[in-house]
Amino acid sequence: MTDPVLPPIGMLAELTHRCPLQCAYCSNPVELLKANREMDTAAWIALFEQAADLGVLQVHLSGGEPTLRTDLNELVASLARRGVYTNLITAGIGIAEGRIEALADAGLDHIQLSFQGAVAATTEKIGHARGAHEKKLETARRVRAAGLPLTINAPIHRHNMEEVPDFIELALSLGAERLEIANVQYAGWALLNRKALMPEREAVERQVQIVGEAQERLRGIMAIDFVTPDYFAVYPKPCMGGWARDAFMVAPDGTVLPCHAAATIKSLHFERFGDWNLSRIWHESSAFNAFRGTDWMREPCRSCDRQEIDWGGCRCQAMAIAGDAAATDPACIKSPLHERMAALIGEAIETATSDAFVYRRIGKEVETSV
Amino acid sequence: MTETIRSRAIVSMQSQPMLRPHVRLQYDGVREAWALLSPEKVFWPNEVSLDILRLCDGRLTVAQLVTFLADQYAADQEEIAPDVSAFLQEWSDKFLVTL
Numbered sequence: 001m002t003d004p005v006l007p008p009i010g011m012l013a014e015l016t017h018r019c020p021l022q023c024a025y026c027s028n029p030v031e032l033l034k035a036n037r038e039m040d041t042a043a044w045i046a047l048f049e050q051a052a053d054l055g056v057l058q059v060h061l062s063g064g065e066p067t068l069r070t071d072l073n074e075l076v077a078s079l080a081r082r083g084v085y086t087n088l089i090t091a092g093i094g095i096a097e098g099r100i101e102a103l104a105d106a107g108l109d110h111i112q113l114s115f116q117g118a119v120a121a122t123t124e125k126i127g128h129a130r131g132a133h134e135k136k137l138e139t140a141r142r143v144r145a146a147g148l149p150l151t152i153n154a155p156i157h158r159h160n161m162e163e164v165p166d167f168i169e170l171a172l173s174l175g176a177e178r179l180e181i182a183n184v185q186y187a188g189w190a191l192l193n194r195k196a197l198m199p200e201r202e203a204v205e206r207q208v209q210i211v212g213e214a215q216e217r218l219r220g221i222m223a224i225d226f227v228t229p230d231y232f233a234v235y236p237k238p239c240m241g242g243w244a245r246d247a248f249m250v251a252p253d254g255t256v257l258p259c260h261a262a263a264t265i266k267s268l269h270f271e272r273f274g275d276w277n278l279s280r281i282w283h284e285s286s287a288f289n290a291f292r293g294t295d296w297m298r299e300p301c302r303s304c305d306r307q308e309i310d311w312g313g314c315r316c317q318a319m320a321i322a323g324d325a326a327a328t329d330p331a332c333i334k335s336p337l338h339e340r341m342a343a344l345i346g347e348a349i350e351t352a353t354s355d356a357f358v359y360r361r362i363g364k365e366v367e368t369s370v
Numbered sequence: 371m372t373e374t375i376r377s378r379a380i381v382s383m384q385s386q387p388m389l390r391p392h393v394r395l396q397y398d399g400v401r402e403a404w405a406l407l408s409p410e411k412v413f414w415p416n417e418v419s420l421d422i423l424r425l426c427d428g429r430l431t432v433a434q435l436v437t438f439l440a441d442q443y444a445a446d447q448e449e450i451a452p453d454v455s456a457f458l459q460e461w462s463d464k465f466l467v468t469l
Contacts, residue, residue, distance in 0.1 A: 055398070057396075058410070058412060087409065110409035110410070149390070178410070219378060220379060220463040221378050
């Protein structure tokens with residue numbers, strides 16, 4: 001490491017793995033933690049205090065479903081006291097009357113609400129939860145009534161890609177300030193379900209055009225953040241803005257990781273908050289230092305003029321496809337394995353059976369080989 | 371589904387820009403810099419941006435803001451007005467200020 005380690009800006013706190021939905025592309029690890037493994041209120045608050053001391057300015061409270069934590073108000077209040085910006089990432093199901101208002105009073109700054117489909121049938125099918133869509137609509141209404149800014153998050157894959165125009169209309173009608181059209185990233189559960197989720201190239205191309213036009217048409221009306229599909233990309237995403245560069249995440253049991261899929265890199269060892277303090281983890285954890293900066297890079301990254309744009313792409317995708325976490329992300333056209341991405345698209349399309357989802361469940365035995 | 375009619379706000383000299391309720395300008399003691407916190411994004415405004423943002427109180431018009439800044443920077447109002455307007459339009463489009 002030649003460059004000094006800068007303080008982190010953002011933290012994703014996965015407060016729990018419990019969730020009323022069973023989305024087949026969940027970003028949680030395939031080995032989900034049960035409630036008895038979750039950190040208690042005092043431990044989360046201690047972690048948040050250390051995060052604020054370290055320089056964290058934004059905390060994304062996620063899960064699983066974070067509103068299943070009965071201490072959520074207390075957690076939000078502890079962050080608000082320190083001036084940390086709080087973003088609640090919720091599925092918006094089963095939130096008791098008055099809860100959102102109470103969270104706003106506790107100092108919550110923003111809510112990101114997921115929609116699995118733009119219509120009820122899709123939302124129910126993808127999340128495997130009856131009545132989910134109506135509950136989400138009601139949550140959106142309450143968020144706006146509470147005066148909180150709203151982002152709608154739409155994870156996109158083969159089964160809802162044609163609904164992208166409807167997602168845009170839905171988000172507009174709900175008074176959202178921002179819509180995330182987020183093409184599913186193939187890690188964890190989504191990797192397990194890749195064949196069932198992979199879209200066709202023509203559909204992706206239509207989607208890119210629709211989103212581009214909407215971004216232009218809705219300038220100053222609603223922002224549309226577009227998370228492009230890696231397998232169809234020319235260059236990789238700078239995953240997490242670079243490994244351990246300005247953000248990190250914490251699992252329900254306090255394990256601190258550079259990104260939510262990092263545990264798929266079995267050669268890395270991760271520390272738990274409580275065993276080490278947060279500052280020490282950020283600066284000294286071998287997992288955080290493994291791919292920090294550019295010194296770890298090999299060719300073609302090492303001599304690439306995009307190395308501080310892409311930061312080598314996604315380490316977990318390199319692991320999943322190249323079998324080597326230090327390889328260039330195969331999403332990059334310069335990767336010797338780039339053609340493998342196209343082959344995997346073709347393979348998925350040919351062998352897909354539309355409803356063959358492995359739905360997300362806690363404690364379920366699943367095949368994790370790719 | 372019916373699309374809710376919403377329209378883009380366009381800056382004028384009569385606009386009274388104000389930081390949106392859930393956007394805040396905050397001094398970060400760790401980095402010794404001012405941060406603009408907004409939903410899912412953190413901005414690091416430079417000194418000129420900071421001077422403009424601090425005047426976005428919902429009462430001052432853009433015209434008054436330009437007069438004030440011209441005075442502060444010893445510059446011509448005509449010279450800085452387009453820049454100030456452009457900044458405000460950009461921040462409005464990014465949902466950081468209302469006009």
